[in-house]
Amino acid sequence: MTASAATLAPTLPWQLLEHISDVAQAPLVGIAATLRTAITPFIRSSALVIFTEDCTGRPQKKAGDEGIIGRVTIAELEHLRTEVGNDQPWTGQARIGGMERDVLALKYAQSGALLVLTDPVPAPTRPEGSEDSGPLRIVSYLWRLAAGRIQEKVSDAPPSYLLESRAASAERIRVTAELVDQHSTTLETVLAALRSSALDDHAARAAVTDMTAKALVGLRTLNDRTSDLAEEPVTTAFGRLREDLRPLMRFSNIDTQFIEPPANGRALPGEVAHAARAVVRGLLLAIAEQPDVGRIRVQWDCDGENLLINVRDDGRGELSPEAPTIDRLQQRVQAVDGRMSIDVMQGWGADISVVLPLDPPATPAKDVAAWGLAQRELEVLELLASGHRNRSIAAAMNISENTVKFHVRNLFKKLDVRSRTEAIAMAHSAGFR
Template sequence: MNASDTSLLEAVAGLATAPLATIAQRLREATLPYLGSSALVIFTEDCTGRPQKKAGDESIISRVSIAELDLIRASLSAASEGLPGGRWQGNTVLGGKEHPVLALSSPSNALLVLADPQPLPDPIRHEAADRMLRYLWTLAAERIREKVADAPPSYLIESRAASAERVRVTAELVDHHSTTLETLLAALRSPALSDDAARKSATDVAARALVGLRTLSDRTTDLVEEPVATAFQRLREDLKPLMNFSGIDVQFIEPPVNGRALPGEVAHAARAIVRGLVLAMVDQAGVRRIRTQWDCDGENLLVNVRDDGPGERSAAAPAMARLAQRVEALDGSMSVEVMPGWGADVAISLPLDPPARPLADVADWKLGDRELEVLQLLAAGQRNRAIAAKLHISENTVKFHLRNIYRKVGATSRTEAIAMAHSNGVR
């Protein structure tokens, strides 16, 4: 085995075991021998709290927006006619500036964007490198999907907190700019203004800005939650290959179309759990029919999966036990009723609201007076520069205090610290 083979195996092993926080950096390191790039961005709606995972040039990854990634995804979808595994290459805005980019999709609908791609000059090696890039990206996308499906309660709490914070910030921006633009429209439409041409031009510009803001707000909401009917349709798409090639009749009982929207991580985990149940049931002799049903009672997603097999899959079976752990990660419940000779009936309830975090006494955090002031401003939504200005200290000092705060409260990120502060009455 030569050095390049060893490096490839190490890269594959690194991707296969990478935590979500480092997946983008691991993927970039793995792909650089096959395709150089200045920055790598992963956009996945499976992670509602952190849909972007980035590595590379800080001037790009710190400024890239969901709107830019949506435009790239639209170009990719058009080029590949919406089929999974598509590819698109061209010039587009990324991080506020135009760059040549290469975009790849995945079967899980995740998006990979490479800025300033630099392919190998040898056409033969370039073709092999392109296949390797596709393989590494597929592996990373599946790793993300797997990690989110098996997420522990702490990740789910943080994910929901991040989602809620993003909705709050976006809503504030929409309200602020909508008021400004609506005032501008009212003034420009006033009959007291005589320059019709200027008024029409300004009205058109303002109207487009309003549409853009509303679209951004809707897009953010789409990332945070998913209509129950849409989530169920995605499950049907996931199970299509099984329906087409196994000869088993997989029946779907549609949920009410007006049911409460599902938090993104609940929708994703529910699909993963049902896929696992169906595969466990198929792995029995004599199964001819599986019925899947979703419902929503306003507080819980109710899932029922039933087969007509020999009834061999009890709750103690390894495959079923793993699925039960996924359910418990969402603070849900799962019951398995086995009827020998008649099949198994699995009922799952997943709460739509996050599990409550046990309250801590703020005094137990042992924060200093200045640290508590910084935490209060952080919880109020202030950025580092604003905190520094209010407290008459430098931004580096703010960062120093934040590191100490994270350590003392047991937070791993800014968002989690804000969520913990809010849950303990710090405003």
């Protein structure tokens, strides 16, 4: 080692370089904790939150105080993001985790991803060799590195990650829709109690207060449900329907009978359970508006492939299949590939049957001849679509990784795509799995 090299070596910021290496190699699942560890020698914080729409399934990546990261909401992060300029540190007070806190925030210009540090304070001492750069400058650099890493990992993610991410997104949408429906049911129930001629003012206030308190508890419970619960036992789904509807029907003077599904019935996918409750809820509200309805019978059954719903009333048979309410319910049924039939009998009421399939329709394989792929390229695409990386493709086909890369480049040209993710998506649309 030369004298100049020996003089230079001790002054290198080895700790910072190790943190840079850790962030650059961090997996998505641990990138928040890795970034927080890297930042702490320069700026300490009670919690670190990353908000990124690159990861549709898990847009929040968090580390630190559980009392903060367990309560922070997307609405809070969305609001804060509108205040922060691209690649410019923002400091101030912001609502995070349900209360106003001191915050340092940075936004990554290329993706709009947001970094939030709560209760930030400069570290009392910093690693040797980092004083000249300044803590904010180093934190900004580490954040850009992490945000770029997230983009890179998502763009090159295997199908299993993408499927999980999309499933989590669908579950969040379902929970939000359930919240909206439950709000609607609560408001309808409150209005029914207030309009009821059978209750005096004191009884109406007591009933509304009791219903509102229970509804708030139910809404919070639903909002806290974890997004990885993609299926629901059929009896649980039916029980939730019954509990949702009982307060509403109590003020309608209609006897509502609930016929339980079999306890061993197949679990319902989340979107099917939600659609089933929404459709039955809509049907009961429509039927309750008809004259001379004294009884409604609601029954669920399961044949292993479909959820079978039957709703029957004893009214005059004046429910119109062409009514706007029924048309909207038809659309909800069709959205999950189901079907609904209405048999209206004048003087005898209406009999409504709904069939909701539990499995998505099979995607027919498309003709891929138009892509003009050679046999080897087709084999590489099949392996890509099933989640293999270059190394395992090379082993499966007994070729080198360089040859795999050659075939992948040709695939990109012929499919007119720019990434593995796009190529895999096209393969899945053509029936490859």
